[in-house]
Amino acid sequence: MRPVSDSSPEPVDFLARVRAVGEKWSGDRQGKLVDVLLQAAGDNPELANLVRSSGSILEEFLEGFRRNAGTGAATSVPRDLAADLIAGRSVPQAVLDSLATRYLVAVVRSGVNGRGKAVSAEIAGPGVLSTRHDGDLVLLIPDIDDGRTTRITGHLTQWLGGSGWLAVAKRGRAQLADGFREAGDVLRLVAAGRRPSGMYSISDVLVEYAVIRHEEVAENLAAVIKPLRAHAVLWETLTALIDADYNRNKAAKNLFIHRSTLDYRLQRIAGVTGCDPTSGRGVQLLTAALIADSVR
Template structure:
């Protein structure tokens, strides 16, 4: 119910919306009377579908065509409606948290009736990218029935009912387009009672993807299994971080290693991105081997250094 109500809310300014309203008859309500009626029906409403809600509010419009249009097209009325609805006799145990998604991913208790109203399984989607800081709107295609959203440490978090594989693909596709190569999205799946656990998994994967300097795209735990196992073993993570630590004192060598990782270990591409000759890159890689004891020109060595860099970054 709460999700359906929230979907209908928009940013229309109430005072501006009512400017110029005129009663069409002596019995049609004024704007002030109408708002009072909205609040009153909200106190009595027991429906749980958007259609019920709209029908109820249309009754409050009492045939005034301008008010009818406002009910159908404007979400600003719901602020008044919900104020009344929350005063009904259900009591605190039935109230829906203002930010339900935040409560769920934090593992805080919510009323059982609210939990029972949720989908049985969800996609937990964590989105991070430069578009987040530019006020770019979330794709409208994601605002489907039952979707919950919140922000956590700057990331967008979506809880999308896990209906089928087609919807999963559609969600990730829309988000990939939205990010436009400028960020990451991580997906985990859990039942409604394990959403906090799923969010922790998605958060860990996001940290590993960012620390590993992965390209923009969609990720899940299956993409970082080795790194995930490492950070869950404190002793191994400490030993790996110790391998890379001496390199931090050599800014040029650190930059060279990260450029090699960014180039997917392609040395020609790394040299080009650093604007240096290939022989200069090779010399720097030899220096990295000398400082760390791991040869970044070998497959095993560069994988170890990459994992060590990640372990150091997420500590």
């Protein structure tokens, strides 16, 4: 390490400050290490940038060291701990005890850039566990600081680039499998419902969630829209109407057709399904039916 400009303090001075704050640090919260080192950087912006860029590396190193030091093979961290946790598989109690008390379970699906797009370590942040499930990215974010959690989910939403969804659920460390199931259901529902890109939780899909949890209701709804599968143009018209938030002028424009042509197609949809997509009740029923059909 060396100064990047003549105005920077000598490394020995900076290291002395690091040593001084280190003597006061308890070492039990790796997630606070960057904040501690920023104290040593003082008001120098160059050293502050150095701390921010390298601090997360130190945090991850200390986290790994803390988990494995003196535990032996019987309590070593599984190779894919996040995958074990969301699957409900047993992990050593010492490993479970080393985790945060609560987590935000985030399931991320990118639309335009592909479901395999990687998330940088800067976005995920220290202490975040990650894995993949059916092509979707799964992150377990320690829910210890509302501000930090909000920043991470904000970065993830920006990372989606306006195409894709972020579904979240909060759970204690012993209920992460249940949280993953909930977030996964939310993701399926917002994708099937053709919702705009963004972050969603169960509170955003309460009606749809209730529908899919009732198997008989879901089957009856899917049966309503099933005949429309044989009419590709009508199916496209209905999805365009939903994408346009039921604005018929916008839907016609997006389909590159005249408004009268759209109205004719909507009349045909009513004839095929028995539900009028120009009425509030009818379009709600058809939207719920489309979701039920898509998640089956």
